[in-house]
Amino acid sequence: MSERLAPVVPPFDEWVAARSTALLRFAYLLTGSQSEAEDAVQSALERALARWQRVARTEDPETYVRRMIVNEHISLWRRWRRRVSPVAVVRETVGGQADLAETVASADVVRRLCAALPATQRAAVVLRYYQDLDYREIAALLGCAEATARSHVHRALQALRHELAGEDDDA
Incomplete structure (x- = not known):
């Protein structure tokens, strides 16, 4: 009788270091705001850390965390029902x-x-x-x-x- 081996769970810190840039980019495109993107990713990662053993065993932990980011963003705009319109950045051109x-x-x-x-x-x-x-x-x-x-x-x-x-x- 063979025993099932537990899946190898990557350490949370290593996983975040490898995927945080992609998660922030995703959140920025989703929210349209750097600060809201950072907030959504931070909240999602806090929740993911608390459940990391379960999250890491999913088929694709990144997709799971992205869903957490989407949920966090939806919660924010439902809670406050506010819209942020970014101001155009004025840049000087040279030559x-x-x-x-x-x-x-x-x-x-x-x-x-x-x-x-x-x-x-x-x-x-x-x-x-x-x-x-x-x-x-x-x-x-x-x-x-x-x-x-x-x-x-x-x-x-x-x-x-x-x-x-x-x-x-x-x-």
């Missing part, structure tokens, strides 16, 4: 850096438009186009039906297209 300025301006426009989306739509777009998740995975992370996840992405893209068309008209 032939006009292309860099245009790139920064374009990225800022997209960031502002995404920040104006409802939180669930923004989360769905980040999960779909940054994390390259399919709709089934997005639905699982957001805790909704797959059709609802598709609807969130569709409505967000529709709103972004409408706003970008409006931006072009104003120029």
